[in-house]
Amino acid sequence: MQRASEDALEQFKSSQIEGLLSAMKAGQYLQKMIEVLGEENLITAPIFALQQILAQIKEGNSYLHNSEVNSVSFSPDGKMLATASYDRSARLWNRSGKQIVKLVGHTAPVTSVSFSPDGKMLATASYDRTARLWNLEGKQIAQYKWHKDSIRDVSFSTDGQMLATASDDRTACLWSLEGEQIAKFTGYTKSVTSISFSPDGKMLAIAGYDGTVWLWKLEGKQIAELVGYTKSVTSLSFSPDSKMLATANSDKTARLWDLDGKQIAEFVGHTDWVSSVGFSPDGKVLATASYDKTVRLWDLKGSQIVEFVGHTGWVNSVSFSPDGKMLATASRDGTARLWNLEGKQFFGHTYPVSSVSLSNDGKMLATASWDGTARLWDLDGNEIAELVWHTNPVTSVSFSPKGKMLATASWDGTARLWDLE
Numbered sequence: 128m129q130r131a132s133e134d135a136l137e138q139f140k141s142s143q144i145e146g147l148l149s150a151m152k153a154g155q156y157l158q159k160m161i162e163v164l165g166e167e168n169l170i171t172a173p174i175f176a177l178q179q180i181l182a183q184i185k186e187g188n189s190y191l192h193n194s195e196v197n198s199v200s201f202s203p204d205g206k207m208l209a210t211a212s213y214d215r216s217a218r219l220w221n222r223s224g225k226q227i228v229k230l231v232g233h234t235a236p237v238t239s240v241s242f243s244p245d246g247k248m249l250a251t252a253s254y255d256r257t258a259r260l261w262n263l264e265g266k267q268i269a270q271y272k273w274h275k276d277s278i279r280d281v282s283f284s285t286d287g288q289m290l291a292t293a294s295d296d297r298t299a300c301l302w303s304l305e306g307e308q309i310a311k312f313t314g315y316t317k318s319v320t321s322i323s324f325s326p327d328g329k330m331l332a333i334a335g336y337d338g339t340v341w342l343w344k345l346e347g348k349q350i351a352e353l354v355g356y357t358k359s360v361t362s363l364s365f366s367p368d369s370k371m372l373a374t375a376n377s378d379k380t381a382r383l384w385d386l387d388g389k390q391i392a393e394f395v396g397h398t399d400w401v402s403s404v405g406f407s408p409d410g411k412v413l414a415t416a417s418y419d420k421t422v423r424l425w426d427l428k429g430s431q432i433v434e435f436v437g438h439t440g441w442v443n444s445v446s447f448s449p450d451g452k453m454l455a456t457a458s459r460d461g462t463a464r465l466w467n468l469e470g471k472q473f474f475g476h477t478y479p480v481s482s483v484s485l486s487n488d489g490k491m492l493a494t495a496s497w498d499g500t501a502r503l504w505d506l507d508g509n510e511i512a513e514l515v516w517h518t519n520p521v522t523s524v525s526f527s528p529k530g531k532m533l534a535t536a537s538w539d540g541t542a543r544l545w546d547l548e
Contacts, residue, residue, distance in 0.1 A: 195236075196212050196463045198237075203244060211238060217240050242283070258271040290302045297313070299312040299315075311347070333363075336359040338358055338359060361375045361400065373413055374404065380393055405445050416444060421438075445457075475510050478497035493524045516543060522537060
């Protein structure tokens, strides 16, 4: 156990996701030992390892729109972010949060944004019933305007030669970049919400508000149907090896399927609609975004690895960077945010860290721990204050919107409000 925990910490230095998974495995094994041996024989090494890894997860930069941000996507080289917003614009940003260009032309909220595989073009979809193709200087190249209702999602094919669109008109379409319709997918009884090409370029997954998820060949032949949902499917994502499909749903869950339609795992923990789902580049971790204002990482067996707290509105979209070291999120609070697993270490808690929250001004971090305390930190890892009153593990911590108070919840049956001034 000691060796496994040390290995997890060392592994985290070069591979954050791998380190998280290793620490989790050690922690899960520890839990089984506690059940057998009791807490008096507690081995602290895996707790320390997981604590230190979780403590390094922090928010990076924020990207501000004038209204709700509906979609976020990394460029293939990981150097830029694209965002789509209710303010009718799409924008390009560098990773430091500086706006590079604003794409203006849509006459209604922009719902989705997608980079071409070569990173030279950007596709957008909108409630104005059009999808549009842009270069990275903000010039519109083409417009696709044959749908009869709002377009909810747009996606490039793996080879970059086609675009797929999903619409409220209950259809999905496949287009050449010149605007010629290649195929039309019908049969849905409600809005088509999400569309995704398989990485191997052989299939298309299409989901709708009627709870259906169908797999299609690109020429329009249906391959399989994923059966099990009775509520709206909001998002789709193929695994990098094209062997699995992840789905997000309004029933507060995400699910993992094989391509024969068999459910492999269910991800339970969100308290509201799951709005977006995405695989890490190595295919070992799943990210989910939710209307409960959180983003969560999971292993593929359905165990939660970590929860990201900070958005003050629904989280609409989530996207991994190509190197898997960062996560981008888009929210109804008007921001897109960049989260990383490379940050300062926060030493001080003597038991696992159960919750982390960043103040709205980005200057302080609050942590809650099984050691019965909550603590305040600056972003250099210096402890500002230790909040000691709870008599049992502290399970949750949250800043007030103005950052002047902190709320904590504990297994001692109490919630407490702290004055930070």
